[in-house]
Amino acid sequence: MSVLVFSLIHLVRGDPIRLALGTRFSQETYDALRERSGLDLPLVQQYVTWAGRAVTGDLGVSFRSGDTVTSLIAERLPATLTLAVAALLVALVIALPLGMLSALHPRSFVDRLATVVSQFGISVPDFWLSIMLILVFAGTLGVLPSGGYVALTEDPLGWLQRLVLPAVATGVVSGSVITRFVRSSMLEALGSDHVRTAQAKGVPTRQVLTWHVLRNALLPLVTVTGVQLAYLLSGVVVVEIVFSWPGLGQLAYQAVRDRDFPVLQGAVLLFALVFLVINLLVDLLYSRIDPRIARR
Amino acid sequence: MTQLPTPGATPAAPPPSEPLPTAAPPRPRWRETLGLLARNPTAAVSAVVLVLIVLMAVFDETLAPDGPNDQDPSRQLQPPSWSHPFGTDEFGRDILSRVVLGAATSLRVGFLSVAFALVVGTLIGLLAGYYGRWVDDTLMRLMDVLFAFPAVLLAIAIVAIRGAGPANAILAIGIVYVPIFARVTRASVLGVREEVYVRASRSVGASDWRLITRHVLPNAAPPIIVQTSISLAFAVLAEAALSFLGLGPRRPNPSWGLMLADGRGFIDQAWWYTVFPGLAIVVTVLCFNLLGDGLRDVLDPRQRTLMAGGGR
Numbered sequence: 001m002s003v004l005v006f007s008l009i010h011l012v013r014g015d016p017i018r019l020a021l022g023t024r025f026s027q028e029t030y031d032a033l034r035e036r037s038g039l040d041l042p043l044v045q046q047y048v049t050w051a052g053r054a055v056t057g058d059l060g061v062s063f064r065s066g067d068t069v070t071s072l073i074a075e076r077l078p079a080t081l082t083l084a085v086a087a088l089l090v091a092l093v094i095a096l097p098l099g100m101l102s103a104l105h106p107r108s109f110v111d112r113l114a115t116v117v118s119q120f121g122i123s124v125p126d127f128w129l130s131i132m133l134i135l136v137f138a139g140t141l142g143v144l145p146s147g148g149y150v151a152l153t154e155d156p157l158g159w160l161q162r163l164v165l166p167a168v169a170t171g172v173v174s175g176s177v178i179t180r181f182v183r184s185s186m187l188e189a190l191g192s193d194h195v196r197t198a199q200a201k202g203v204p205t206r207q208v209l210t211w212h213v214l215r216n217a218l219l220p221l222v223t224v225t226g227v228q229l230a231y232l233l234s235g236v237v238v239v240e241i242v243f244s245w246p247g248l249g250q251l252a253y254q255a256v257r258d259r260d261f262p263v264l265q266g267a268v269l270l271f272a273l274v275f276l277v278i279n280l281l282v283d284l285l286y287s288r289i290d291p292r293i294a295r296r
Numbered sequence: 297m298t299q300l301p302t303p304g305a306t307p308a309a310p311p312p313s314e315p316l317p318t319a320a321p322p323r324p325r326w327r328e329t330l331g332l333l334a335r336n337p338t339a340a341v342s343a344v345v346l347v348l349i350v351l352m353a354v355f356d357e358t359l360a361p362d363g364p365n366d367q368d369p370s371r372q373l374q375p376p377s378w379s380h381p382f383g384t385d386e387f388g389r390d391i392l393s394r395v396v397l398g399a400a401t402s403l404r405v406g407f408l409s410v411a412f413a414l415v416v417g418t419l420i421g422l423l424a425g426y427y428g429r430w431v432d433d434t435l436m437r438l439m440d441v442l443f444a445f446p447a448v449l450l451a452i453a454i455v456a457i458r459g460a461g462p463a464n465a466i467l468a469i470g471i472v473y474v475p476i477f478a479r480v481t482r483a484s485v486l487g488v489r490e491e492v493y494v495r496a497s498r499s500v501g502a503s504d505w506r507l508i509t510r511h512v513l514p515n516a517a518p519p520i521i522v523q524t525s526i527s528l529a530f531a532v533l534a535e536a537a538l539s540f541l542g543l544g545p546r547r548p549n550p551s552w553g554l555m556l557a558d559g560r561g562f563i564d565q566a567w568w569y570t571v572f573p574g575l576a577i578v579v580t581v582l583c584f585n586l587l588g589d590g591l592r593d594v595l596d597p598r599q600r601t602l603m604a605g606g607g608r
Contacts, residue, residue, distance in 0.1 A: 119582060119585060119586065120578070120582065122529075122585060123529065123533075123578055123581040123582035123585050124578050124581075125533050125536050125537065125540075125574070125577055125578075125581075127536075127537065127540055127556070128536075128556060128570070128574035128577065128578070131556065131559075131560055131563065131570050131574070132570075132571070132574070134563060135563055135567055135570070135571075139563060139564060139567075230446070231446065233446075234446030234448070234449050237448055237449060237452065237541075238448070238537050238540060238541065241541070242560070249449075252449060252452065253452065253541065255456075256452055256453070256455075256456040256543075259456070264453060264456060267449070268445065268449060268450075268453055271445065271446050271449055272444045272445050272446075275444050275445070275446065276444055
């Protein structure tokens with residue numbers, strides 16, 4: 001994977017340094033940047049140096065600002081984490097009740113409503129939903145700010161006000177995906193033999209639901225929630241831009257615009273790592289929830 | 297029952313080249329599939345709407361009331377009216393016309409990128425699933441690596457490297473969806489590979505090529521078809537996101553994502569500028585999703601729980 005991220009900069013058409021510097025620059029600036037970024041070394045040596053440094057957390061230096069990529073990422077990480085976690089909360093608040101209700105009452109009004117809402121949710125582009133939310137809540141109603149970010153420590157209310165719209169915009173999309181999973185995994189658990197047995201021997205409904213249905217339905221839910229969190233951390237690029245949310249997505253996008261390849265490499269590597277770590281955590285959680293897997 | 301040769305009669309030699317009758321594989325019956333699909337109202341309506349959208353994209357220049365770039369300073373940012381049902385933009389261009397013309401861009405990028413992912417991904421999945429062992433390991437690890445990158449970011453990175461433009465957007469979205477097709481195909485091939493009719497055909501000496509083309513691929517196809525419809529939905533979304541970021545088609549070519557990006561600047565004055573192109577995206581994506589669900593119910597009911605949510 002690191003090879004692929006490393007190759008990014010070498011797949012660029014033309015000279016990355018020349019692209020980054022634009023049209024007006026002196027030979028000295030060019031040579032200095034080239035030497036500092038190590039692009040004058042042989043390819044294998046470049047990779048070994050880059051990977052060796054990356055392992056220790058040194059992802060190089062931005063072509064633009066001269067700051068280290070690690071510090072740029074560290075600066076942006078809290079904002080993205082905040083947004084992703086808030087969005088996941090919104091998603092679960094929508095998905096759990098809606099998915100459970102529609103599984104418990106299949107073909108009812110709630111079920112149909114849940115199907116329509118979740119279909120709409122996975123079909124709507126999150127950035128368009130963002131614009132529509134701004135249009136309604138910041139424009140017409142004027143109750144929430146249209147974007148920006150303040151630290152929680154500076155202005156807790158302002159922080160929350162600015163968090164609501166982007167969190168809802170991204171949360172609705174994830175929530176729709178999770179709703180479908182909750183519904184289908186609940187339905188599957190409800191139809192299984194052990195649930196029928198439990199009902200037949202007279203176990204109270206509430207107990208059947210919590211111990212026999214929910215516990216089994218939880219397993220696929222953990223996976224999809226993990227995947228959604230990974231998606232939220234990386235997939236909020238466009239929403240961050242719409243709401244001027246100073247997160248990693250915006251950093252990556254700015255890096256694309258500025259052709260700041262070390263920053264782009266760093267961001268892509270981080271996102272891919274986050275994805276792998278979350279998947280690993282999901283696997284570990286699995287064996288906690290389902291002892292059968294641990295024993296295998 | 298075959299009769300035992302009577303003594304004295306010449307024994308009937310087994311016909312040398314005639315293949316033994318094998319169990320006929322359960323082929324998907326297309327007419328039946330279409331019939332079932334037509335009985336699913338949601339899927340049927342989605343299919344009809346999609347056909348209309350495709351027709352709109354094909355005959356865009358005949359259908360659009362105005363040319364894509366017909367400017368008229370006297371009618372800047374006008375709200376929807378009889379003469380301009382979707383209103384006008386800051387150059388006085390008719391938004392309805394641009395939405396109609398934008399369909400061609402979105403669908404072209406969507407279809408071509410999914411076609412790329414379908415061909416490459418299916419081939420990889422087929423090889424991995426059919427040959428197994430090191431072929432499987434090598435190809436699928438490669439797919440895992442590609443899959444580890446967040447879709448939108450990978451597409452953005454590819455476009456950043458190759459440069460903005462429709463061709464690179466197609467390539468970027470296509471590459472992002474290759475691993476999904478590879479996985480779906482591989483899983484499906486694994487299920488089909490050991491079926492009786494495949495083993496029977498192999499035992500009478502059918503070549504790999506014949507086995508793959510005649511038995512494995514046709515029977516492994518249903519999940520791939522379902523995935524194609526769902527991927528088209530996400531490809532249209534991805535195209536919109538890339539053009540919204542200015543990484544797809546260039547101005548002044550009409551594109552739904554680009555119109556949203558431009559309309560964002562006039563959000564206080566002209567709601568119609570962002571509402572209608574966005575609705576066009578939602579309707580198209582919704583129809584591909586609903587059609588995909590309908591196809592899944594008909595072709596591949598067992599996959600329902602596994603694939604809900606597609607690749608998003």
